[in-house]
Structures are given as structure tokens and as C-alpha cells.
Amino acid sequence: MTQQLVLYPLLLQMFLSIVLMFCWRKISWQRVISIVGSIINVGVSIWLFSYIWENGTQIVLAGNWKPPFGIIFVADTLSATLVLLTAISGLAVSSFSSASVVAARLKFGYFPIFHFLLLGLNGAFLTGDIFNLYVWFEIIIISSFVLITLGGEKAQLEGSVKYFTLNILASMIFLTAIAVLYGLTGSLNMADLALKVAAIENRGLVSITAILFLVAFGIKAAVFPLYFWLPDSYHTPPSAVAAIFGGLLTKVGVYALIRVFTLIFVGDQFIENIILIMAVLTLFSGGLGALVQNNLRKVFSYLIICHIGYMIAGLGLFTEVAIAGTIFYLIHDIIVKTNLFMVSGLIFRMRGTNSIRNLGGLYADYPKLSLLIAIPLFSLVGIPPLSGFWPKISLIIAGFQAERWWVVGAIIFASLITLIVIAKVWANVVWKEKKELPVRLNFRYFDKLKTIRKAQMIAPMIFLSLVSLYIGFGAEHIQQVSSRVAGELMDNQQYIEAVLGKEQIIDHEE
Amino acid sequence: MKTIILRTASTYLLPLLLMFSIFILLRGHYSPGGGFVGGLIASIAFVLHSFARGLDNTKELLKIHPGFLMPIGLALAFLAGVTPVLFFDLPFMTGLWYPDHLPVIGSLGSALFFDLGVYLVVVGVTLTIIFTITESA
Numbered sequence: 290m291t292q293q294l295v296l297y298p299l300l301l302q303m304f305l306s307i308v309l310m311f312c313w314r315k316i317s318w319q320r321v322i323s324i325v326g327s328i329i330n331v332g333v334s335i336w337l338f339s340y341i342w343e344n345g346t347q348i349v350l351a352g353n354w355k356p357p358f359g360i361i362f363v364a365d366t367l368s369a370t371l372v373l374l375t376a377i378s379g380l381a382v383s384s385f386s387s388a389s390v391v392a393a394r395l396k397f398g399y400f401p402i403f404h405f406l407l408l409g410l411n412g413a414f415l416t417g418d419i420f421n422l423y424v425w426f427e428i429i430i431i432s433s434f435v436l437i438t439l440g441g442e443k444a445q446l447e448g449s450v451k452y453f454t455l456n457i458l459a460s461m462i463f464l465t466a467i468a469v470l471y472g473l474t475g476s477l478n479m480a481d482l483a484l485k486v487a488a489i490e491n492r493g494l495v496s497i498t499a500i501l502f503l504v505a506f507g508i509k510a511a512v513f514p515l516y517f518w519l520p521d522s523y524h525t526p527p528s529a530v531a532a533i534f535g536g537l538l539t540k541v542g543v544y545a546l547i548r549v550f551t552l553i554f555v556g557d558q559f560i561e562n563i564i565l566i567m568a569v570l571t572l573f574s575g576g577l578g579a580l581v582q583n584n585l586r587k588v589f590s591y592l593i594i595c596h597i598g599y600m601i602a603g604l605g606l607f608t609e610v611a612i613a614g615t616i617f618y619l620i621h622d623i624i625v626k627t628n629l630f631m632v633s634g635l636i637f638r639m640r641g642t643n644s645i646r647n648l649g650g651l652y653a654d655y656p657k658l659s660l661l662i663a664i665p666l667f668s669l670v671g672i673p674p675l676s677g678f679w680p681k682i683s684l685i686i687a688g689f690q691a692e693r694w695w696v697v698g699a700i701i702f703a704s705l706i707t708l709i710v711i712a713k714v715w716a717n718v719v720w721k722e723k724k725e726l727p728v729r730l731n732f733r734y735f736d737k738l739k740t741i742r743k744a745q746m747i748a749p750m751i752f753l754s755l756v757s758l759y760i761g762f763g764a765e766h767i768q769q770v771s772s773r774v775a776g777e778l779m780d781n782q783q784y785i786e787a788v789l790g791k792e793q794i795i796d797h798e799e
Numbered sequence: 800m801k802t803i804i805l806r807t808a809s810t811y812l813l814p815l816l817l818m819f820s821i822f823i824l825l826r827g828h829y830s831p832g833g834g835f836v837g838g839l840i841a842s843i844a845f846v847l848h849s850f851a852r853g854l855d856n857t858k859e860l861l862k863i864h865p866g867f868l869m870p871i872g873l874a875l876a877f878l879a880g881v882t883p884v885l886f887f888d889l890p891f892m893t894g895l896w897y898p899d900h901l902p903v904i905g906s907l908g909s910a911l912f913f914d915l916g917v918y919l920v921v922v923g924v925t926l927t928i929i930f931t932i933t934e935s936a
Contacts, residue, residue: 292888293884293890293891296884296891300877300881300884300891303873303877304877306873307870307873307874307877310869310870310873311870311874313866313870349890349891350890351890351891351892352890352891352892352893352894353889353890353893
């Protein structure tokens, strides 16, 4: 049973999407199947995580072909953690979308595609083969194209064209990079690549390949010069879709960067400096962008970019403390960003607009919900002891140890800007006096929803807020996980040994 | 496009192309071919029929909506993949083979069912796309 445990999250999502496709027209069934399936998925992911936590890295050989020839799936602590986080966000968004996405969209296969997206995410986190990683990226972007265009409003199509173009470009660069790497080494297995790339004498060519990977994943992760597609497209689809995009899609790019630059291209000072410069500029540009926006979801979109900077900065510093900070930030960010986009969806349902200027009086009308909204907002800023605070400590300590003062400065500056932005949002949306807005006809306001739909919208927010609070107050546990992940990532021999076995590595050295 | 030549030819071409697609599907294990190409050829058969006879006739011939083939095909491919996990405790997608050779088909294995699933998905997707475009044009 446990031998194949690594694959269970994948198989479950695949199974769910097939079952949902059979119930194509029965939306009420789809809602139930999706939520129940997501709950089971959380259970399976917890099982996988605890198994990996106790027994270390596990691998599965797909089709029983031995590495480095066959495709393998590897679950180390990082992969298992991310699969668990995907399951948690997936459950929240599944419940939220069954209440907030309109039936016209659900009728055209929203739920099957949503689970295909989760399948792609899980696959990308678990695969140990770089070409297979590309295939999972394709599954992710094809599903996300459908989700972002479903409904076909004008603004949506405009946003999706930008999203589509840049993501296809990223995929093409990624594929080119794989081709060059395959030409250099003759292998696609990531552990095998790690050994073979280290042995290549033409370091210039290796650096160029690394840059190709950096650009491809940089577009996906939305880092500094390559982020323009994100704020233009994330505010157009329904907020449930934006929640899963904002929470997880850019983080796959970050995951791929972390994996490739800790396993395959290690210890290249030139690349590390480039990553650091990109990180600092990302922190500045994302923060400043968020400051001037008026649409709530655009503000959150720019904050995604800003906070990608933290994770990339940790990767660029490349010490164990810094990587631990990156992983902690990743854990915190996935939960909080998913929650924030759901909050923006809730506010949209309450008032019929997301324009900060026109919003207001939320505290007077919904005092308890306002307090709920406060948790993700202030976790994002990182007011101690909430969850955003702890990873920044690790990052700043790592910056001091490496004597990179400008990185420390940028991290502190970005935190300050985040604080200003969130304070502005809080004051304008929650505390400011209510403005009289024109009543929209045929619009399903929050107050008019049935109780069960209200519960389906609020429950995932409470759930994610509790997880956020746990990350903040139980920071010791999360720090343990991040330190262990950082230890595994810094010492890539562990990963290679788990995949290839000891004998093959010795063969290779001879 | 309703010329008498095409209409007459299409009645013969439909079964011929379908048989050819099955042939391509079966030879795909070691030689060029397989579920994807086979599925494309099968959908060409139906598309040609719809050009010659009109979309409504083709839909009548198909009986079910082609979109329905997608989950069936996916389910078949999925089952071919998980059978070794569930019953033989082997890794996902391991090829299981029936020991004896069968006439016509040759060796029978789980890979054939996977390819058959791909075949059905490709037919379903292609026909759904083409029918939708034809209807809205």
C-alpha cells in the first residue's frame, strides 16, 4: 500500500476529474464530489507528508523503468509539504467556488478543469524528471487557460491573451533549455543531471543554459523584468480562480527555480548575483505598483509580485538559513494569498465593486467578518506573532551573515511598503464611511445568498485563517519543517542517492 | 460540398478509414502509429462524412455526443495505469502482458488499453471541436 504512496495525490486528482467529467451536466453533484474529494485529498496528503517526515525521501518508478531512463516521481520533504499546501488551498477554493462561481461557468466544466489544474500542480511538485516537469507545466497552463477564459467576458479575454502569450513564451524557452541541457548531458533525470552537469568542463555553456531556465521560470514566477502579464490578467477571472492562481501558480515557478538551482546548477556565483538583483528589483517594483492601484485585486496582484521577491532573495543568498526562510515564506504565502483573493471575492459579493475608492463601511455592516478579514491581511504584513513575521527574520539574518546589506535594506523596505498598502486597504475598505453605490440588477449580493452558500464562502476563509494563525503561533513546527527542507536542499547528494542509489553514483565517478 | 462523387465515396471511405485507424492503433507498439494517430484518422472519417452528408446525419450515425468519449477514454487509460498498482503491487503504468500470443493482435497487454483510451479521447476532443466550430459558423 505505502509503496506507491507518492502517486496517490496524483491518482486521486485524476480520478476526481474523470468522475466529474462523467457528471458534466449535473452541477449539484459536481459541487458535492469536488468538496468531498478535496477533503479526502487533504487526508491523503497528510498521510504522504507524515510518511515522508518519518521515513525520508521516497521514489516511485513509473512503468517500473529504472532511473535514469524511466520517469520517476520523488517525494522529499519540500515536495510533500507543497503537495499538502496544494491540498489545503484546493479544498478551500473548491468550497469557495461552489458558492461564488455562477452556474453558467460551472456548466462548462469548471470543476473537472479545476481538478486537472490541481493534478498538474501535484505532478510538478512530485516529478523527478525535467522533461516530465515540462509536461506538468503544460497541464497546468492549459487548465489555467480554460479557467481564465471560461465565461468569455471582454475584460477576461483581454487579460487571458496577455497571460496566454507570455506563458507560451515561457514554455518555449523552458523547452529550449531542456533541449540544450539534453544536448550537453544526454539525460533528463534531475538527479542524473546534477551529477553530469557538475562534470561538464565548458562552464560558460552551463551558465547560459542556467540563464534560459532562469528566464523561463522567472516568467512563470513573475519576477522583476518579466512580471507584466500578472497584474493585467489576475483581476479578470472569478475570484475563486484568482485565488488558486494567486496562491499556487506563481509558486510553481518559484518551486521550479528552487529545485533547479539547488540541485542541477549549484554554486555559480554569477547566477546567484543575478537572482539577488532580480529579487531586489522585484521587491521594489511589486511594492511600488501595489501602492498606486485602486482595484483591490490589482493591489493583491502586485503584492504577489512583491513577495515573490522575498523567496527569490532567499534563493539568491543561498545559505541554509536563507533557504529555510524561503521555504517558510512559501508555506505562509500560499495560504495567505489564496485567502486574500477569496476575501476580495467576498467583498465584491458584498458591495458589487472592488474599487477601493468606492468601498467602505465594512466594519459597520459586518463586524465579525471584518475581524476574519483582518487575519490574512495582517498576516501578510507580518505583524508579530502572525505568520509573515518569522520567515523575514530568517531572511534578514541570512542577509546580515552574507554581508549583503542592500538585500536586507530591500527586504525591510518591501515590508514597510506592504504595511502602508495594507493599512491603506484596511482604512479605506473597512473603516471609511460607507458610500452609496448604485444597486446592480441581476447581481447576487452576499446578503441575498442562501445560508448554505454563505457558509460555503465563509468556511474556507475561517479554515485558511486558522492555518495562517497556526503558522504564526506554531512557528516552531514550521521552522522545523523549513530547516529540514533547507538541509535537504543544500546537500543535494541526499536527493541524488535517494533517486539513483549508491552503486550508480560510484559507477559514475569511476 | 454535396457533390455526388464525394457523397458516394464517403459511404465507402467511412468504414475503410475506420478500419485503417484500428490497424494504425494496433501496430503502434513498436512501429509508427498508436492511439493518437489512430484517433485522428478515425475522426477524419467522421469529418469527411459530415462534409459529404451534413452534420446532422453524422450526429445521427454517432448516436452519442462525441464529447462523451473523453471521460470514457480517460477512464480506460486511467484503469490501464492503476491496475498494476491495485492488483499486482507493481508501480503505476507497469506493462502487464498476457503470456500467450493471440491471432491478429499479437501480444495483449495493458499498454493496448491505454492506447485505446488515448484513441477515444482524441476522437472525442477532435470531433467536439470540429462539430462546435461547424455549428457556430
